[in-house]
Amino acid sequence: xxxxxxxVRQVAEKKYEFGFTTDVQTExxxxxxxxxxxxxxSRKKDEPDWLLEFRLKAFRYWQTQEAPTWGHLKMPEIDYxxxxxxxxxxxxxxxxxxxxxxxxxxxTFDKLGIPLEERMAxxxxxxxxxxxxxxxxxxxxxxxxxxxxIFCSISEAVKNHPELxxxxxxxxxxxxxxxxxxxxxxxxxxxxxxYIPKGVRCPMELSTYFRINARGTGQFExxxxxxxxxxxxxxxxxxxxxxxxxxxxxxxxxxxxVMKNAEVKYSTVQNWYPGDSEGKGGVLxxxxxxxxxRGENSRxxxxxxxxxxxxxxxxxxxxxxxxxSQAEFYSVAVTNNFQQADxxxxxxxxxxxxxxxxxxxxxxxxxxxNSYRGLVRVVPTAENARNYSCCxxxxxxxxxxxxTFPYMDIQNESAIIEHEATTSxxxxxxxxxxxQRGIDTEDAVGLIVNGxxxxxxxxxxxxFAVEAQKLLxxxxxxxxx
Amino acid sequence: xxxxxxxxxxINGKEILKGINxxxxxxxxxxxxxxxxxxxxxxxxxxxGHPSYEVTQGKILxxxxxxxELKPEDRAHEGIFLSFQQPVEIPGVSMVNFMxxxxxxxxxxxxxxxxxxxxxxxxxxxxxxxxxxDNKLANRSVNEGFSGGEKKRNEIFQMAMLEPTLSxxxxxxxxxxxxxxxxxxxxxxxxxxxxxxAIVITHYQRLLDYLKPDVVHVLLAGRxxxxxxxxxxxxxxxxxFDWIKEEQ
Numbered sequence: 001x002x003x004x005x006x007x008v009r010q011v012a013e014k015k016y017e018f019g020f021t022t023d024v025q026t027e028x029x030x031x032x033x034x035x036x037x038x039x040x041x042s043r044k045k046d047e048p049d050w051l052l053e054f055r056l057k058a059f060r061y062w063q064t065q066e067a068p069t070w071g072h073l074k075m076p077e078i079d080y081x082x083x084x085x086x087x088x089x090x091x092x093x094x095x096x097x098x099x100x101x102x103x104x105x106x107x108t109f110d111k112l113g114i115p116l117e118e119r120m121a122x123x124x125x126x127x128x129x130x131x132x133x134x135x136x137x138x139x140x141x142x143x144x145x146x147x148x149x150i151f152c153s154i155s156e157a158v159k160n161h162p163e164l165x166x167x168x169x170x171x172x173x174x175x176x177x178x179x180x181x182x183x184x185x186x187x188x189x190x191x192x193x194x195y196i197p198k199g200v201r202c203p204m205e206l207s208t209y210f211r212i213n214a215r216g217t218g219q220f221e222x223x224x225x226x227x228x229x230x231x232x233x234x235x236x237x238x239x240x241x242x243x244x245x246x247x248x249x250x251x252x253x254x255x256x257x258v259m260k261n262a263e264v265k266y267s268t269v270q271n272w273y274p275g276d277s278e279g280k281g282g283v284l285x286x287x288x289x290x291x292x293x294r295g296e297n298s299r300x301x302x303x304x305x306x307x308x309x310x311x312x313x314x315x316x317x318x319x320x321x322x323x324x325s326q327a328e329f330y331s332v333a334v335t336n337n338f339q340q341a342d343x344x345x346x347x348x349x350x351x352x353x354x355x356x357x358x359x360x361x362x363x364x365x366x367x368x369x370n371s372y373r374g375l376v377r378v379v380p381t382a383e384n385a386r387n388y389s390c391c392x393x394x395x396x397x398x399x400x401x402x403x404t405f406p407y408m409d410i411q412n413e414s415a416i417i418e419h420e421a422t423t424s425x426x427x428x429x430x431x432x433x434x435x436q437r438g439i440d441t442e443d444a445v446g447l448i449v450n451g452x453x454x455x456x457x458x459x460x461x462x463x464f465a466v467e468a469q470k471l472l473x474x475x476x477x478x479x480x481x
Numbered sequence: 482x483x484x485x486x487x488x489x490x491x492i493n494g495k496e497i498l499k500g501i502n503x504x505x506x507x508x509x510x511x512x513x514x515x516x517x518x519x520x521x522x523x524x525x526x527x528x529x530g531h532p533s534y535e536v537t538q539g540k541i542l543x544x545x546x547x548x549x550e551l552k553p554e555d556r557a558h559e560g561i562f563l564s565f566q567q568p569v570e571i572p573g574v575s576m577v578n579f580m581x582x583x584x585x586x587x588x589x590x591x592x593x594x595x596x597x598x599x600x601x602x603x604x605x606x607x608x609x610x611x612x613x614x615d616n617k618l619a620n621r622s623v624n625e626g627f628s629g630g631e632k633k634r635n636e637i638f639q640m641a642m643l644e645p646t647l648s649x650x651x652x653x654x655x656x657x658x659x660x661x662x663x664x665x666x667x668x669x670x671x672x673x674x675x676x677x678x679a680i681v682i683t684h685y686q687r688l689l690d691y692l693k694p695d696v697v698h699v700l701l702a703g704r705x706x707x708x709x710x711x712x713x714x715x716x717x718x719x720x721x722f723d724w725i726k727e728e729q
Contacts, residue, residue, distance in 0.1 A: 435554045
């Protein structure tokens with residue numbers, strides 16, 4: 001018993017590996033939110049009038065709204081006037097000099113395992129690296145251009161491909177969608193833009209790495225992915241932040257449009273700073289992600305491994321409009337210490353013969369709260385819709401909570417809907433069995449948790465899967481006792 | 482090899498072992514018999530360091546080392562293996578991953594490099610044959626959906642993989658049919674060397690027919706009350722334990 005206690009202590013004291021800060025000259029606008037700030041952000045990014053109008057409409061709408069309270073979350077009060085909405089770490093010292101990346105920034109991303117020099121980059125992976133409000137660099141853009149693929153920051157896309165951005169922005173997640181979507185639409189800074197033209201199979205994984213660095217700022221990522229007819233892309237997203245005592249806000253929107261016979265795989269390994277073992281600090285991760293399966297036989301899968309953030313409020317969803325379209329949601333959400341997660345998905349079946357799969361694995365430890373919240377809706381037009389949902393919870397210890405909130409709204413009788421849910425606990429007997437075979441408790445927990453989550457981990461691209469496995473071990477160590 | 486001196490142990494404050502003295506030398510097989518509740522499983526659990534049991538008095542030395550000072554995983558690394566009476570299921574963890582973690586933990590303890598995936602799988606194949614364990618079982622989750630007999634065979638398979646010097650078989654024969662018993666017992670015998678020892682807990686002579694113990698002990702109310710050669714097991718098979726109780 002004494003062993004276990006010391007083990008718990010060790011883990012609680014374990015440092016967050018990515019908690020360092022980068023000392024780089026950053027231009028941060030003054031704290032506060034107003035129409036003037038929205039205009040200022042738009043001006044800094046040299047945006048066309050239509051985009052400023054979009055932002056202003058969103059801002060005016062946001063002002064009339066209240067933050068949602070239905071999540072199973074104790075959310076700290078957010079003072080929106082105490083946040084800076086734009087921080088640019090790439091600010092040029094000399095306006096006339098060609099834009100060069102500060103070596104400190106390169107070093108930061110190296111340290112995070114994301115080398116930005118193409119010769120050093122992971123093979124087969126193009127990266128858009130975003131720090132605070134600005135994309136630092138996007139690799140392999142030229143190589144991808146040869147195939148007609150556009151992969152750049154959304155700011156560049158607004159400049160270079162305004163017609164595409166204008167055609168799709170806000171069509172999957174309208175600014176009126178929810179409180180945080182309105183906020184994001186008003187003040188979004190950077191994120192990635194991906195366009196895969198008809199018939200093109202993207203030859204490498206595309207990824208965006210988000211890093212929060214500056215103090216007192218919020219990050220408002222905006223990502224838009226359009227996959228045209230018969231095209232394919234696999235996209236990965238990673239994120240980390242420094243350790244800070246105060247909460248930091250990350251309110252993102254990701255929109256995905258999938259056309260006829262096209263396929264998009266979207267994977268996230270979310271490792272924002274989760275706060276310390278006392279529940280102090282950490283990122284508030286309030287995210288709206290949605291894909292629209294517009295074309296016939298289109299496919300979209302969301303895979304997420306959520307281990308970080310103090311609060312996660314996130315429901316990557318799919319609107320299955322195209323006949324025969326298929327959507328999948330695979331999720332592992334880990335909470336430890338005082339972390340709170342309310343996450344899940346929405347599957348909206350509109351087209352005929354549409355199919356969706358939901359696999360959610362919640363793992364709770366410490367004093368954390370972990371909720372699955374999901375909606376399966378079948379509208380009257382959706383003949384022969386199918387859904388399979390499986391929501392499992394694994395508890396480590398007895399001070400944590402696991403909750404499941406499945407909602408179903410089935411308006412077509414031909415639908416076949418299956419739902420399974422289990423709750424289990426890692427038992428002392430299992431741990432002792434491992435111990436007797438020579439496996440210490442820390443490794444045993446890692447082994448059991450990875451075994452539990454493997455259906456989801458297996459969906460991740462190789463490099464990410466390895467990363468995710470390690471992360472699961474680290475996030476949970478010491479949580480049994 | 483193993484020396485137990487005046488061992489007292491309790492669970493939830495209740496004393497189960499009341500002064501056990503037992504010495505097992507290299508190459509010996511000791512049978513431990515006795516009625517339910519006599520303390521046989523408690524003794525094996527205490528040797529391997531189960532956290533539910535508290536040692537209140539006495540010592541256990543293993544190759545001269547104070548065993549009670551070692552964590553359960555280190556006792557395993559030192560060469561002690563328990564074939565569980567009720568092997569635990571671990572859903573989602575494949576036997577392959579489980580055994581690799583166990584074997585590499587032991588190698589690390591010994592200062593050896595982890596085994597390559599190829600060598601490891603080769604070893605798995607080789608050792609599986611000893612207990613005729615199906616390849617399919619080896620690829621399934623640890624003990625999940627295994628029949629009672631398969632679980633016991635899987636225990637001996639793990640023993641073959643880890644090559645302990647002291648094995649404790651806790652009612653490994655319970656729940657086995659005649660054929661399964663033969664496979665398990667013959668598997669165990671194949672693994673014996675002049676350097677390995679075993680403590681075999683059983684109620685029945687039929688397992689001992691195969692294992693041929695050197696010494697037989699009878700445990701009664703937390704004490705070893707009788708120690709003799711293999712003939713003692715035959716006598717117990719015939720007469721039960723009551724005559725031993727009466728001798729006390």
